[in-house]
Amino acid sequence: MTLTEDSQNHGKALSGQVALVTGGSRGIGAEIAKELARHGATVVINYVSNEERANEVVRDIQAFHTNVMAIKSDVSNPEDVRRLYDEVLNAYGKLDILVNNAGITRDSRFVKMTEQDWNDVIATNLSSVFHLTKLFLPKMIEQNYGRIINIASIIGQAGGFGQANYAATKAGMVGFTKSLALETARYNVTVNCVAPGYIFTDMVAVVSEKVQEKVISKIPMGRFGKADEVAKAVRFLAVDGDYITGETLSVNGGMYM
Numbered sequence: 001m002t003l004t005e006d007s008q009n010h011g012k013a014l015s016g017q018v019a020l021v022t023g024g025s026r027g028i029g030a031e032i033a034k035e036l037a038r039h040g041a042t043v044v045i046n047y048v049s050n051e052e053r054a055n056e057v058v059r060d061i062q063a064f065h066t067n068v069m070a071i072k073s074d075v076s077n078p079e080d081v082r083r084l085y086d087e088v089l090n091a092y093g094k095l096d097i098l099v100n101n102a103g104i105t106r107d108s109r110f111v112k113m114t115e116q117d118w119n120d121v122i123a124t125n126l127s128s129v130f131h132l133t134k135l136f137l138p139k140m141i142e143q144n145y146g147r148i149i150n151i152a153s154i155i156g157q158a159g160g161f162g163q164a165n166y167a168a169t170k171a172g173m174v175g176f177t178k179s180l181a182l183e184t185a186r187y188n189v190t191v192n193c194v195a196p197g198y199i200f201t202d203m204v205a206v207v208s209e210k211v212q213e214k215v216i217s218k219i220p221m222g223r224f225g226k227a228d229e230v231a232k233a234v235r236f237l238a239v240d241g242d243y244i245t246g247e248t249l250s251v252n253g254g255m256y257m
């Protein structure tokens with residue numbers, strides 16, 4: 001970072017902090033990465049396959065004059081997570097904010113759901129949270145500071161037709177968050193969830209128009225959420241959530257209360 005860049009970041013709430021956003025190449029993760037960078041954080045975005053989109057996010061973030069890098073790593077694979085951890089620590093020596101955002105769906109009615117559908121979703125959405133947190137938490141405890149923010153879902157709170165696997169991971173995240181929060185509070189490491197409702201990203205765009213209309217009719221605010229509206233909630237927890245832990249903050253336009 002140059003001196004000019006450093007002075008531009010000076011005074012921003014997250015300057016000096018390092019954040020990792022898994023699944024930061026698209027959708028909600030990309031907006032979270034930009035929002036944290038806009039507030040001064042050095043940001044590492046992780047992705048699994050979409051190098052081009054990851055590079056676009058890197059270019060966008062460079063405009064905020066913060067340090068940024070993209071690391072390809074499959075968070076469902078513990079060895080890949082270990083490499084991601086090593087790369088982050090080699091580059092920056094610490095991590096202050098871990099946003100467990102990477103996630104997939106493999107929807108089907110339970111009677112048709114395969115063991116592969118189940119295992120893929122558990123590994124990507126939930127076991128990844130175990131492996132990433134396991135590695136980064138000791139560093140946070142050591143520095144007596146950390147913010148772990150898990151991106152859950154309205155589906156984990158209310159259930160979803162054809163989403164038994166996905167709902168299990170998102171509800172699992174909430175239980176994980178509350179339990180870990182109890183253990184880490186004394187080290188000034190907060191652990192929270194943000195639970196989005198229906199946010200218009202690639203994940204929702206694949207759903208048929210008919211189903212999209214049906215969903216919108218059930219949202220009191222009458223529209224899908226935007227990825228940056230979720231990002232603002234994450235930034236709130238990272239910047240102003242000092243005394244908030246074990247909580248799930250819903251960002252769903254009133255769809256589930």
Ligand code: NAP
Pocket residue numbers: 022023024025026027028029046047048049050051053073074075076101102103104124151152153154195196197198199200201202203204
């Ligand atoms: P998205 O647009 O489909 O993007 C998914 C992101 O996760 C991409 O960056 C993708 O990387 C990454 N990813 C997928 N599998 C990965 C893996 N094995 N290792 C590393 N990265 C991986 O999803 P989204 O809608 O932004 O959702 C983000 C999070 O919010 C997810 O956890 C999702 O469950 C949750 N959520 C979304 C909604 C919604 O309505 N959109 C609602 C509630 C909760 P590549 O680009 O390389 O593929």
